[in-house]
Amino acid sequence: MAVDNQARSTLINGGGPSFQKERIKLRLMSKSRLAIRLTMLALAILTVVGFLTFDYRDVHLLKGIMSTFANFKTIFAQPQLAHFSLSEAIYQLLVTLSLGVLTTLIGAIIALFLGIFAAENLSNKKVSNVIKGFVALIRAVPTVLWVLIFAVSAGLGSVAAVIGMSFHSISYLTKAYSESFEELDAGTIEALEGCGASWWQIVCQAVLPSSLTSLISWTFIRFEINFGVSVAMGAAAGAGGIGYDMFMDSAFYYNLHEMGVITYLILVVAMLLEFMSLKIKNKVRS
Amino acid sequence: MKTLLQFKNVSKHYDKKTVALSDVSFSVNEGELVSIIGPSGAGKSTLLRCINRLIDATSGEIIFEDKDVLQIKNKSKMRALRTKIGMIFQNYNLVERLSVFENVLHGRLGYKSALVGALGFYSEEEKQQAIKILQSLGLDEQIYKRCDQLSGGQKQRVGIARALIQEPRVLLADEPIASLDPSSSKVIMDQLKKICSTLGITVLVNLHQLDVALNYSDRVIGISKGRVVYDGDPASLTDDHIQQIYGSDREALNLVVREPKEVAQKI
Numbered sequence: 445m446a447v448d449n450q451a452r453s454t455l456i457n458g459g460g461p462s463f464q465k466e467r468i469k470l471r472l473m474s475k476s477r478l479a480i481r482l483t484m485l486a487l488a489i490l491t492v493v494g495f496l497t498f499d500y501r502d503v504h505l506l507k508g509i510m511s512t513f514a515n516f517k518t519i520f521a522q523p524q525l526a527h528f529s530l531s532e533a534i535y536q537l538l539v540t541l542s543l544g545v546l547t548t549l550i551g552a553i554i555a556l557f558l559g560i561f562a563a564e565n566l567s568n569k570k571v572s573n574v575i576k577g578f579v580a581l582i583r584a585v586p587t588v589l590w591v592l593i594f595a596v597s598a599g600l601g602s603v604a605a606v607i608g609m610s611f612h613s614i615s616y617l618t619k620a621y622s623e624s625f626e627e628l629d630a631g632t633i634e635a636l637e638g639c640g641a642s643w644w645q646i647v648c649q650a651v652l653p654s655s656l657t658s659l660i661s662w663t664f665i666r667f668e669i670n671f672g673v674s675v676a677m678g679a680a681a682g683a684g685g686i687g688y689d690m691f692m693d694s695a696f697y698y699n700l701h702e703m704g705v706i707t708y709l710i711l712v713v714a715m716l717l718e719f720m721s722l723k724i725k726n727k728v729r730s
Numbered sequence: 731m732k733t734l735l736q737f738k739n740v741s742k743h744y745d746k747k748t749v750a751l752s753d754v755s756f757s758v759n760e761g762e763l764v765s766i767i768g769p770s771g772a773g774k775s776t777l778l779r780c781i782n783r784l785i786d787a788t789s790g791e792i793i794f795e796d797k798d799v800l801q802i803k804n805k806s807k808m809r810a811l812r813t814k815i816g817m818i819f820q821n822y823n824l825v826e827r828l829s830v831f832e833n834v835l836h837g838r839l840g841y842k843s844a845l846v847g848a849l850g851f852y853s854e855e856e857k858q859q860a861i862k863i864l865q866s867l868g869l870d871e872q873i874y875k876r877c878d879q880l881s882g883g884q885k886q887r888v889g890i891a892r893a894l895i896q897e898p899r900v901l902l903a904d905e906p907i908a909s910l911d912p913s914s915s916k917v918i919m920d921q922l923k924k925i926c927s928t929l930g931i932t933v934l935v936n937l938h939q940l941d942v943a944l945n946y947s948d949r950v951i952g953i954s955k956g957r958v959v960y961d962g963d964p965a966s967l968t969d970d971h972i973q974q975i976y977g978s979d980r981e982a983l984n985l986v987v988r989e990p991k992e993v994a995q996k997i
Contacts, residue, residue, distance in 0.1 A: 635823035635889075638782050639896060640812035640840020641847065642805075648848035649836060650825045 515700060523704030527697065528689065530705075537709055540678060540685030544671035547606055551613025551670075552663050558614065559621030560647060565630060576622070579615035587612040587673050591681045605683035609673055613666055620662040624655040657728050664721035671717065675710060686710065731759040733793075734932050735781065735900060740790030742776055742956075750776040751787070752956045758900075758949075763926040763933045765943035765964075768953035769976055774936040777953070778902045781934075782815040783808060795899065813840035816893025816931075820905035822885040826878040830869060830888050833877055834860045837895035856895070863891045867921065883914030890921055894929075901925060903935040907942070915939075919946050940972070 561567045562575040591608030598604040636646045678687020693703045736757040742750040750773045779785040824833045839847040867887045907915035926933045937943045944964045952960030952975040960971045
């Protein structure tokens with residue numbers, strides 16, 4: 445090949461002097477990559493420093509781990525009921541479950557409308573930004589805090605839990621739904637507009653059918669979250685249900701055997717939910 | 731022949747710098763098949779979309795059925811206009827998760843009240859009409875199939891069916907064969923020709939393929955940088971015109987296809 449060195453250096457670095465010895469970089473070092481590297485480095489240093497400067501007091505690390513495992517063994521290997529019967533436990537579980545269903549349902553219905561208006565391809569930019577900003581603000585505060593905030597007016601208990609959890613579900617699902625709507629191909633909307641279809645017709649005939657699977661899967665994910673939160677709310681906000689029993693066992697009776705039963709019950713429900721969501725999704729898809 | 735559609739000094743600016751169309755004037759007679767050719771970014775798609783107001787032209791007049799479509803402000807009048815104009819697209823733009831049947835019936839939405847259409851209620855006559863159109867396009871076996879199971883050529887035929895059930899006066903086709911293989915392309919172009927000659931529907935079609943445009947159309951409009959540079963018979967399109975439209979002559983265009991190696995070496 446009769447390509448002289450001058451031409452080659454023109455190709456590689458735009459006419460500057462040739463640096464033939466330097467290795468060719470795969471990627472250019474950009475600001476964001478530098479930031480990511482610095483962050484990773486800082487986290488690594490903090491972790492090492494953290495472990496070195498822990499104040500262990502009188503707790504012996506190995507002993508602590510051993511006794512934790514002993515507790516685990518009591519919980520998972522020797523579950524036993526003490527203060528209530530199995531049917532009572534299942535009833536309480538249903539209370540917790542229905543708290544999850546109710547808050548997800550309220551959240552889903554309101555979020556569906558908010559999501560439509562928050563989707564940039566269906567609504568105007570101003571409305572969309574206002575709704576998105578608003579729900580982002582709500583989402584930034586954890587669910588538990590919302591429950592406690594509503595407990596100021598509604599009192600600690602199931603009412604505050606329902607309102608607080610629905611509140612957070614709305615904002616979470618609004619974001620998820622609107623993003624599913626935005627995934628719809630702009631051309632499809634354009635085509636229906638071109639047929640003379642009205643806005644609501646486009647929403648019902650194109651947007652909703654296209655995003656149905658992802659709507660269902662997001663709703664189920666939120667339901668799983670809400671079930672978990674409902675358990676915690678039983679303890680933290682006195683919303684009742686299985687969480688409250690668990691709280692009593694751990695903090696009042698100190699009965700690890702009964703906690704084991706409750707843990708297994710919750711595990712079974714969680715697995716059932718997972719199974720159900722899989723089935724429903726497959727059905728919708730085909 | 732009667733003039734159905736007329737552009738009078740139509741311009742479209744996206745912002746002060748980007749000009750999509752400038753001072754475009756031409757007219758289309760009823761029952762004509764008109765090809766619009768030109769390089770990518772010349773403004774062909776914008777031109778089509780100005781007709782059914784998916785894009786609003788900045789200035790000028792677009793006369794369709796003796797009325798200026800740019801003057802329509804009222805939403806229901808806009809819907810009425812759009813029902814008379816069918817459109818098909820390069821990417822078909824169907825609702826992939828719905829069946830062929832439902833997608834075709836979407837063409838009737840413009841005639842319905844918002845609620846009835848949103849719920850997806852269609853009359854028996856409309857359903858019969860849809861089946862008839864699907865049969866004529868050779869899709870009668872696919873009626874209940876979901877659109878994501880179809881091939882590209884079949885999807886485009888569903889797109890045509892959706893446009894036809896609108897009972898349009900004019901059919902706009904935006905690069906209808908750009909994503910199709912040669913044999914499907916031929917099927918689609920033959921269908922468009924048939925629609926034009928048997929149903930008397932005027933067809934405006936954007937094309938990249940010069941040979942297809944020359945073979946099928948009654949008239950060719952050449953566009954370059956937002957301006958009409960040729961308007962006339964496909965037969966009298968000379969090398970000079972092609973040079974004007976694409977910025978390169980017929981031989982240079984062929985060269986790109988036939989001898990890519992030589993082109994690469996030049997670069």
